Amino acid sequence: MALEHAILVSLLEQPGSGYELARRFERSIGRFWTATHQQIYRVLKRMESDGLVVAEEIGQDGRPDKRSFSATGPGKDVLAEWLRAPVQPEAVRHELAVKIRGAAFTDDAGRAALIGEVERYRAEHEALLLTYINGEKRDFLDLGGLDAGQQLQHVVLRGGIAYERMLLDWLDDVLRTLRAL
């Protein structure tokens, strides 16, 4: 279970409520570790009872109270311990690769539909790459005055950018191959 650890990292970077965490998982951290708000609330509750995080109740008129979480000392210890453990082999689930191999067993219409899907998928990832590049320009322009945390966020973002560029090149290769069949 690494969702705990992703939450700890996110809360150390910036404390926040379950809802705020869920939004961050949609945008920033979630590019590398996805989670829905239901998962986050459930895990936060367990982490709170385990003493890894504490909540500060913030009253809001009208709306339900916001509970802003931050990582505790024991939370930091758990994270440090996890950082020392070996990286688990990843469970790769690349649906598109399976579909491409499956295209050998369908007809022309099916292959044409797949080409359309790949094009849509490509457009999505092109947009994502632009988001990354804009984020880089916005947050990491001044390479001089970055602290350790920012430098590490930047190198992870560079990874995302490299991945998206590689993916776009490969998708072009896929499209050429599918069209030539």
Place this chain on the structure above:
Amino acid sequence: MALEHAILVSLLEQPGSGYELARRFERSIGRFWTATHQQIYRVLKRMESDGLVVAEEIGQDGRPDKRSFSATGPGKDVLAEWLRAPVQPEAVRHELAVKIRGAAFTDDAGRAALIGEVERYRAEHEALLLTYINGEKRDFLDLGGLDAGQQLQHVVLRGGIAYERMLLDWLDDVLRTLRAL
């Protein structure tokens, strides 16, 4: 649930027993869709009762009978339908990226341990890249006489190679960044 579809693709490429499928998932297809033998047996059983695959009993003296599965007509139909459906957004789970961002909240010893882990991880993926490249040389040397299925397997393999190359470059970037902190 796409494990069904990955199994259908694999069985269309080549019929085989549950055990054989499990080994293929370790080696070939499993680079893009992981599954353990228990999952495979369970899903195969359901697929059999749904009529997507049929088993041929092959008696073997001594050992338990082998049940060789192949995809049926309805199985092919289910696959074709799935190919036409939109690619689901992937649930990315990149543990290493989370650990790297977490490195901002640990001490020098913890960071040194992470560097060691990244180096180990890098060596693993370097070996994997070599496996891919050797597989490419072995199976796709003669680019002329490839049928559709082989061309599609090749483009997926090229994707794996591109991914591993990109990953190695990025890991070097990560190591430089961690060491410079």
Place this chain on the structure above:
DNA sequence: GGCCATTATGCAACGAGTTGCACAGCAACG
């Protein structure tokens, strides 16, 4: 005035994936 999106939290049920174990015989190594 009614509808919908957003902020904010949470339960319940289901489906999928993981882990541990069991059985069974063969082949190869030392």
Place this chain on the structure above:
DNA sequence: CGTTGCTGTGCAACTCGTTGCATAATGGCC
């Protein structure tokens, strides 16, 4: 001759993740 490893199938328990729904108030749109 015993141990280990490989082929081959499978159950049971558990954890994790997903989906659907519920509540509650605010603000904006038509």
